[in-house]
Amino acid sequence: MTKPEKRLRCEIMKTNELREAYLKFFESKNCVRRPSDVLVPQDDPTVLFTPAGMNQFKNQFLGIGQLDFTRATTCQKCLRTGDIGNVGVTAYHHTFFEMLGNFSFGDYFKREAIHWAWEFLTDSNWLGLKPERLTVTVYLDDEEAAGIWHNEIGLPLDRITREDERENFWPAEAPSKGPDGVCGPCSEIYYHPPGGGKEVEIWNLVFTQFNRVGDPPDNLRPLPKKNIDTGMGLERTAAVLQGVESNYEIDILRPLCENVGEILETSYQFDGKTGRAIRRITDHARACTFAIHEGVSPGSKEESYIIRLLLRRAFLEGYLLGQKQPFVYQVVPAIVDMMSQPYPELKQTLANVQDTIRAEEENFLGTIERGLGKFEKLVEVAKSSNRKSLPGKEVFDLHQTDGFILDLTFSLAADQGLSIDMEGFRAAETKHKTDSGKGISWGVMAAGPLDELQKSQGETKFLAYEGVTSEAVVVGLIQNGETVESVNHVDLPVDVILNQSPFYAESGGQVGDVGVIRSSRGEIEILDTQKHAGLIVHRGRLTSGEVHLNDSVTAEVDAVKRAGIRRAHSATHLLHHALHQVLGEHATQRGSKVEDDHLRFDFSHGAAVSPDELLKIEDIVNERISEGVPVSTNFMDLKDAKKLGAMALFGEKYPDRVRVVEMGDFSRELCGGTHLDNTGQVGLCRIESEENVAAGVRRIVASTGKKAIERIRNQEGLLKEVATQLKTPQFQELPRKVTQLQEELKTLKQQLDQFTKASVAGSVDDMLKNAEQVGDARVICETLQGVDRETLREYADQLRKQSGSVAILLGADIDGKVALLAAVSKDLVKKGVKAGDCIREAAKVVGGGGGGRPDLAEAGGKDTTKIVDALERGKAVYSEMIAKGAS
């Protein structure tokens, strides 16, 4: 048993020392020290970010999955945004924080959990906190916990408080409100600082001992194996040990606040005017650094959106303090420096994290600028109508369509001496929330039929590396979310679980296999394969006969598609290698999708990949293919693989034993996918496109093997078709031919235009001569042949130019429909002669409608035989209007 050297009382424990001491202490209690889980859990659809230390052990708490150990201790990176409004305001709120935890899976229980917590907190070899500064809470009727605290620890009764299910149950209010599943009472430990400051909760011990089934009463059933889940806030406890009032004053956060202060050219004071803003920036920047390190870029979906929000809020705090340029990215080096002792890997992505943050800041500045125009219009309207506040509906509109965060609008409006109609804003917000759909509610920890199967049958034996077919036994059938004994309805979807399977379940970007499962009496077509807690789930539909539980079957993967997937997957590794060669080491994988001879690869890179670079990348990939180097796979310890320099993804969780895929001496990656034996089998790899997917992330789409060839053929086919149509059999002549045709077309259009004008000019004189004199004005009503609407306008223009006071109405038959156009010279318009009024009357005659401006109007109709009548009617209207205007 190892203990840290006894510290002198006056020495203050550093945060890094606290983290280490905690893990060491629980190692001394035979807990296995596990690394922090990733911040963005891959296999947990119920959360966007890891919210607590126990998250990575959910399955163990449910009794699913094999265990190498029954006691564990961790320091877990966590991210929560529920209380984001309090960040920087209160002493203890963060979005990103670390949680120290110790866990028991059916091993030790309340007695040990309580005793050890007390020992760690008060023993002078560990934290050495004064016992009289600590109080605890327990759940109302948890006599067991209260007894241990009072009788065994010796805590006086007046320092043990009983709290209800809202405070001291996990999940909160679970007994009465649910959800169903694993739950239990908890006991919290509070520290009371000297000097009478507010007490702070530093440790929560959760005793998960029940399974909730339905509503009360009698809905809490004891679990056969009881668990312990405890969480101690690292930053809070460090603040206690360091005797400071706020988490933001501890040794790993205070320097960051000061750094932010320097960047904003103001000095950071805890109680200063800018203190709150700086703490927020510090917190959000820290959260974003970790998340982006793991590959989450700011975006508009899910966790990406949360990161965008955090980043924008951080930036906005600075913006409102007068910092109008990107600055949050400048905080990153100090953050990485502060956090690199426990998380040295942060250094490797520093540059990329900075680039990504900077890009997002610039992006947001653009958004602000765009919205500013709209905002100014709102201000103008409000001021001109003598209002003191901006309408809430409009402000919300600015928020939801232009990303103008309320704080920003608020501050800008205040500069103009305006407030915001908050009632209207809230109303619009509520409406938007209902419009965009109700939230999905999911159980925190409830086991489904798959989990039951996993418990009773264990994991599916995985045979995908060995081949594409195997004998197997049906151990589970699930239809409509329930286990069934057999399936016999052809075409209905069904999930099949086998004792062993050659099907590869979707993972690591590689799609699930498709194929068929056959028994002597039925057949199921498998359309997709997924993984669930060690089970391989074959998702398909019954195509014939029936299939029963315990049937012997042959599982057969579609070998042609599998071969295409192997080509695409090996090509993905070649592409990764080529990207490093051409763009640099920073161009690391951020995600991928590997399908049948088709692949999508996302990677870090700040700018668009130039066409030249793309060619180089494609060349390198195909060189490696033509070299035909062997591909080998080996299992080894994660530590050894990392020593060998195998490429791993940040934000990806790896088991202790990993599979390493090597190609020649140039590529070595941690990968569980199915690969070729030799790179030459890829055949051919063609890059199809390169695009931007998120800030700092580019995507390359490529095809391999048969699809690469298909694609080339298709494009060639298109070229041939175009060449035939253009009568230019030589492909290289095509661009010239197209240019030539375009110019010809342009010249012809211009010529036609000139001819039209000339011919119009020629007939205008005649039309003027035929004009009818009405008072001082002339009225011209004529039918034209073989003209279009454009030409009608040309006539009207020329007639108006060459005549003084004139009212014109022209009619023509265009494509079997009537087209009418009326025009009136300006002086007549002033006298009340309106083209629009005339044409509406005329249009009625030909069974149509129309309108326009007083000086020019257009109309149409259907009855071409009545054009002359329409013109007559128009002439009458004109005459009437002119007469009225003259009087």
Next chain:
RNA sequence: GGGGACGUAGCUCAAUUGGGAGAGCACCUGCUUUGCAAGCAGGGGGUUGUCGGUUCGAGCCCGAUCGUCUCCA
């Protein structure tokens, strides 16, 4: 997953009720001038993202689709 907005010249944007597709900047030519955003005159540049519908007529209205931005979960 869902809601909202936008898409017009190389760029930034305008176009009243559905009625002639425009401005500024940039570009080209000519003249003037040769010192810090030069001036003047002239000119080129458009399938209004794409497809369909309504209408005599659609940049504008309706539907679909693609793309961009944005909000909610």
